[in-house]
Every structure is written in C-alpha cells, then in structure tokens.
Amino acid sequence: MQTIMYKFLFSISIVFVITFAGCNNKADLYKYENGGVVITFDDHYVQKWLMADSALQKYNWKASFCLTLHNRLTDDQIQGLKYLELQGHEIAGHGLQHLNAIEYIKTNSIDNYLQSEVDPMIELMNKSFHNVTSFAYPNGSRNKDLDNKLFTRFKILRSTTNNSNPPEEQDCFFTGSHLVMAWGIDQSYEHYSKELLIQLLNYTHENNLILILYAHRPTKEISIKYQVEISTLEYICNFVEENNMKFLRLKDLGNL
C-alpha cells in the first residue's frame, strides 16, 4: 500500500515538473497596474525613428532608442536624436562600434571591451545627450561576467529573446531584475507574428505586467530585413491607449 502511495506521489510530482517547467511564474513577474510596454529601437536609423515619432506622437508614446556608431553620425542625425530626447524619449547605448561582446572577449579581456566599446561610447553620448544609463547588447550577446562589469556603468542592461512560445512561456516581461530581455517585432524575424504580438499585449494587460519589445527600422512598407511596419507600432500604441496602459523607457525600469 505504501509503495503504491509513493508511486502515486512520484507520478504527481513528475506531472507538476512537466507542467511548470519552461513557464514564466506569474507571481515572480513585476506587477504594474494595467500593464506597461517598453518599445526599444536599435542601431542608428535616426530618420526612420523621426518618421515613426511624427506618426505616433498623437499617442504620447515614449520609446528608448539604443544608439551605435555615434562617432559616424552627421550633425543632422545628432540634432534629430536631441529632438527625440526633447520629446521625452530615451537615447540609450548600443556600443561604440556594435561589437559582438561574446565574440570580442574570446580573444580580449572584458576590461578591453569596456575600454574600446563602452567607455568611449559613454563619453561621446554624455556630451550630446542626457547621461546614458541603459545599454542594449549588440546581437543580444552577453554573459554573467559582462553583466557584472556593465552594471558598474549602467542601471539597465537589455538583451534579446527570440522565440514563438506562447506568452506564459516568454521571458520578455519585467521581473524586477535590471537585466531585461526584449522580444523582436521586426517582421523578418522567424519567431514574429502579429497574432503572437496581440497575445503578448493581452497577456501583459490582463496580468498587469511590463512587456519589453525591440525593433530596428520603422517603415510604411516592408522591403528588407529588420524593418517594423509603422502600422504595427500604431497597433501597439492604440492598444496601450485603449487599455489605460503606460509607455515606459528602459531607464524607467531602472527606477522600479
């Protein structure tokens, strides 16, 4: 009788482990009334970002623009970024030369990475914009040692997550940790679908969560890789407005 009982309990625990492995534990996620959305854009597509801003200002949207190759920008592009900052958006860091951190530290030290990719970027950015406090890893490429070093420079570190799992198995929600994962909404991503984006937004709102997204080039019509349609961004903004949700920037997460 005892053996049967043990077998029963064992089977129950196996079912429990299988059911909950890979699921985000909602109780561990940061609760934010009605839900919030962080939209981030990577690289240096200033003209496209300005175009998105003029289309979306009516929603009073806020985004974080994660900038790389600052040293190669034109004066017009710098002025454009200053304008975005004046509108309440964040200009965040994305590396001086867009080096892949993990590849780089295979043959260099992490201190070398800071000296060549991070510190000159901070110095340059702080001359043009508010002090930079958020950093998005190029290619989402990171490890724990890099995080530890970069947390001496930044309050928020952003990596990426690219899978088509249902919302309850995604890790693109804010947990309270200042290392965050963003889900890609460029149309060329294999994991991306409008249906899943809508599910993620609903899940965010229903469970009072904060969803973190990333994209590159806003466009009216998709023609190449790494583009997001303005209509997709407009859908997100509409959803946020209709459900009394909030736009947050990466730097706002640093204060939560």
Ligand SMILES: [Zn+2]
């Ligand atoms: Zn990038």
